[in-house]
Amino acid sequence: MLTETQAWDVLHAVPDPEIPVISVTELGIVREVHARDGGLHIVVTPTYSGCPATEVIAQSIRDALVAAGAGEVDVETRLAPAWTTAWITEPAKEKLRAYGIAPPSGDAAVGGAQPIRFVPRKLACPRCGSTDTTRLSQFGSTACKALYRCQSCLEPFEYFKPI
Amino acid sequence: MTTTPAHIEYVTRLGDNALILGQRMSEWCGHAPVLEEDMALANMSLDLIGQARMLLTHAGKLEGKGRDEDQLAFLRTEMHYRNLTLCELPNVDFGRTMVRNFLFASLQVLLWERLLASSDTELAAIAAKSLKEARYHAQHAGDWVVRLGDGTAESHERAQAALDYLWPYTAEFFAANPTDEAIAAAGIGPAWSELEAAWEAVVVPVLNEATLTVPARTPFKSYGKFGRHSEHLGHLLSEMQYLQRTYPGAQW
Ligand SMILES: [Zn+2]
Numbered sequence: 001m002l003t004e005t006q007a008w009d010v011l012h013a014v015p016d017p018e019i020p021v022i023s024v025t026e027l028g029i030v031r032e033v034h035a036r037d038g039g040l041h042i043v044v045t046p047t048y049s050g051c052p053a054t055e056v057i058a059q060s061i062r063d064a065l066v067a068a069g070a071g072e073v074d075v076e077t078r079l080a081p082a083w084t085t086a087w088i089t090e091p092a093k094e095k096l097r098a099y100g101i102a103p104p105s106g107d108a109a110v111g112g113a114q115p116i117r118f119v120p121r122k123l124a125c126p127r128c129g130s131t132d133t134t135r136l137s138q139f140g141s142t143a144c145k146a147l148y149r150c151q152s153c154l155e156p157f158e159y160f161k162p163i
Numbered sequence: 164m165t166t167t168p169a170h171i172e173y174v175t176r177l178g179d180n181a182l183i184l185g186q187r188m189s190e191w192c193g194h195a196p197v198l199e200e201d202m203a204l205a206n207m208s209l210d211l212i213g214q215a216r217m218l219l220t221h222a223g224k225l226e227g228k229g230r231d232e233d234q235l236a237f238l239r240t241e242m243h244y245r246n247l248t249l250c251e252l253p254n255v256d257f258g259r260t261m262v263r264n265f266l267f268a269s270l271q272v273l274l275w276e277r278l279l280a281s282s283d284t285e286l287a288a289i290a291a292k293s294l295k296e297a298r299y300h301a302q303h304a305g306d307w308v309v310r311l312g313d314g315t316a317e318s319h320e321r322a323q324a325a326l327d328y329l330w331p332y333t334a335e336f337f338a339a340n341p342t343d344e345a346i347a348a349a350g351i352g353p354a355w356s357e358l359e360a361a362w363e364a365v366v367v368p369v370l371n372e373a374t375l376t377v378p379a380r381t382p383f384k385s386y387g388k389f390g391r392h393s394e395h396l397g398h399l400l401s402e403m404q405y406l407q408r409t410y411p412g413a414q415w
Binding site: 052 | 206211
């Protein structure tokens with residue numbers, strides 16, 4: 001059996017399958033941990049609706065806790081409140097930058113009247129820090145990221161979009 | 164809240180819109196004009212299929228006959244689908260794909276915003292999640308509509324042809340039958356009459372900026388959301404449902 005504190009410690013070490021430098025807790029998708037008779041009840045809020053990693057994440061949470069001796073683990077998926085990049089912890093944002101992904105900054109895409117001829121924000125390159133960057137695509141290798149290029153060091157990089 | 168047939172019908176429509184457009188958009192995978200747009204279309208397709216999974220799961224629970232998302236997606240025939248006709252039309256070219264995404268995503272943003280206050284709390288939760296995604300889809304497509312419309316003579320001509328072709332199908336967005344009236348009365352969803360003006364207020368300025376001419380309304384009507392589809396849906400389903408039809412109950 002694990003206490004709730006021990007369970008959180010185990011989860012802090014479970015990496016996100018897409019971005020292994022940050023953990024599932026740093027990403028903010030583990031919302032609650034409850035110890036119950038003979039096991040644990042975990043509440044998870046997925047990131048994007050179509051994120052292919054959602055099922056892998058639930059499985060790796062289960063596997064890690066069971067391996068640590070948690071007994072029976074059930075993972076509940078909760079939709080509301082919807083996941084937001086504001087739940088990514090500050091240390092995790094630094095880890096993202098060090099990994100080469102510009103962390104989320106500024107506001108999410110706004111509703112109602114969209115700005116016409118939307119000009120993407122100038123982001124700092126996570127490699128050299130230059131703000132002379134351009135957006136290549138609003139969607140990168142996954143829906144949560146956009147693709148940018150740095151004009152100074154000429155390296156492409158991804159930007160974790162705020163939602 | 165007692166479940167009414169109108170409620171099941173309404174959630175099924177929302178799920179079918181996401182599923183059918185998601186399937187259509189996925190046809191671009193490996194075929195888009197540039198790699199960046201190939202990835203964007205695949206990612207937006209995944210968002211829509213993810214939304215469809217939540218919505219059809221919810222519709223199946225409301226129905227209470229033990230049908231899950233897969234049974235609803237893979238074992239219904241055309242006449243049981245309730246998506247807007249616009250979602251099932253062939254892609255044809257990148258211009259038509261972007262104009263369609265813009266017209267549809269602009270509607271979705273407004274609809275999800277209103278569904279945040281739905282008396283159906285599960286639907287409100289799905290709306291909160293889907294809204295964040297729809298905003299990026301609308302921004303992406305709006306950007307392209309302006310670039311294509313106000314681009315070269317060729318891109319302008321094709322964007323205008325796409326708009327002329329698709330515009331008549333948008334009348335269906337706002338068509339109402341007794342289902343829609345029951346939904347508005349129960350506070351599950353907004354009245355379409357209110358949404359129509361809000362949608363035009365978002366869409367028309369972008370089309371103007373794109374130097375495209377907004378077509379006049381015609382008597383043309385399509386009825387996909389009432390279960391009467393174009394010839395295109397059957398072809399789409401025959402591909403999408405092939406595996407489950409050939410190997411019933413197959414899992415992996
Ligand atoms: Zn750089």
